[in-house]
Amino acid sequence: MRDLSNIGRVVIKVGTNVLASGDNIPRRIKTIAEGLADLRAKGLSPLLVSSGAIGFGAMALNLEGRPKKIEMRQACAALGQPILMEHWRRALEKHRIKAAQILLSRESFDDRRSYLNLRNVVENLLAIGAVPVLNENDSVSTTEIGDLFGDNDSLSAHVASKLDAGLLVLLTDTDAFYESDPKLNPNARPMSIVEQVTKEIKAAAGKSGSEHSSGGMITKLQAIEVAYRAGCKTILADGRRDDILRRIFEGEDVGTLFLAGPKMGAKARWILGARPKGNVSIDAGAFEALAKRKSLLPKGVTAVDGIFGIGDVILIDSFYQAQSSMASEEIRQIMGLHSKEVRALLGRGRRTEVARAEDIVALRGVDAG
Template identity: 45%
Template sequence: MAHKRIVVKIGTNLLTEKLCSLRADFISRIAKQIADLRKKGVEVLIVTSGAIGAGCQELNLKKSREIEVRQALAAVGQSSVMRAYHDAFSGYGIKVAQILLTYEDFSNRKRYLHLRKAVDKLISLDVMPVINENDTISVDEIGATFGDNDKLSALVASKVNADLLVMLSDIDGLYDKNPKTNKDAKLIRIVDSITKDIERAAGKSGSAFSIGGMLTKVKAARIALDSGCDMVICNGRKKDILSRAISGKEGTLFIAREKLSNRIRWIKFSRAKGKVIIDKGAEKALREGKSLLSVGIKKVEGDFDRKDIIEINDAAKGISDYSSKELEKIKGKKGKVAVKSGNIVLI
């Protein structure tokens, strides 16, 4: 199929050398390939990593797991990353725009709708969005939220209605075994269903600066596929990788089947503000498409407000009609609908 809007995710391993310096030659090659795609009428967004690694180079510091240090490194390194993209794309007459996001931008429906409008406007102005996690103000351990931006790229693809996510990695795709330790490992070319076997095959791999591994990429694929967006994992170091991956000649292709509505996707993939533990009868009712009643709630966890998204056991997510304090008062009692059936998504 012809792709109209593509998200290209570029990981830390591709962007930076072992000594943290940005790979200008790699960025230049990608810029040329993206420029060629744009000439064909394809809209392209980049989701990038590399800010912390670039910050290490700028400040001549070694890697660190301390969140305050990593926040500072990201603040310094992000400008270097954007400068590298600006320099590479300006040679093709392409302007770039920086967008920094946190999980809240996807959990808050109004904010994510504004994000989509902003992206659409930038593209209409012929500006290419370059998106990264806002590590400097991240309230969680950096990387734990998005996994070297694997999950971020899938969320972005979902929210901007992309039809293909190209995840550039440092290996050729998903193998049936770890190719670094098994010489007989075989590349899986097409995945039409993410099964437990596929997740087991993903395994784990990382580096000094990249927190994501193949497993995070497969989990990200679930998000992309639920939004009707195909996804390719491929080796970003190969020549003409974007055109070859898009045409099905490289990598592992995850094929989307059924597209969930925007609202269901928002509920399913937003971060829950709290959780309720419910009894077996209440969970059975949820699975039958019924609302969650207060009488079925056994325990309330977290601090949340009305209309926040909450987890319901490990079975579902939903939009709560009550705050956590209000649910504490009515749990186990009859007569109240805590979460309406139309606001519940099984997970």
């Protein structure tokens, strides 16, 4: 039996293939809603990331397959999102649970104020007993649909990471992660537990355009890595099974459990998940200081790329991400200077750190001491 105690908050991601497989979509949504109601009854706080808006819009327009042009996909998303939400609203209403729609953009996570507002909204919704239903705001996206987060696997991982979930459940149309591509190797065995996503695990994801492929399973592994770095477990399981959520949360050995990395604080998770607006290059002395978990000072900065402001997230030589304590133009003026020279130039009372130690997060593979 798996130990899923002390999970608290859980993010359930329902893939398009789960909703699209079979003829009775409302029934599939109904059974997942029953599972969400069971989670609430057990004292857990479920959040739902649901795909399907474009698919429902395409069906409303009697289109065959997924439209290729971005303009038509945006139109389908606009038409399909309220249909999708109505399905979830009706299904959850039967359990006296309110469904609350939240449409996300990258700014929801990149901008600190927007992120904190999102956290507050979600906390309030959970407190009143609602289930937040989250999706990417495809209909008004100015980039290629799906490019804001990559896909809803990535979106669900960012939601789990930023909103302090203990478990991410990816409901898809495959029953587990396999040691090798089962379409190429009929003797491939499912894996019950994966401690960490390694090169070998990525190689086992396969190369064909399927759930075990660069177009399917690999994107799920990337999402699982996001959750891992935030200290969040992930379970990959077959969402087409009517009783799958019950079996998962009763501790049955279904699907594949991906273990979590060390738990991070909320701000560190935000810094790690935000898109950097610039890059600061540093010398060997500064790199050594960061490895000892010290602040980044102007003396160690050798170059600044991009335009960013105070409080924006930046890369530090692609080894760290940090919330900058200074704007890019200010750093350019004082880089290479000692702290005493910085105070003389900027005036006393001004911060002399480019980034404070508590606002610097090592990226994966960096030895932070």
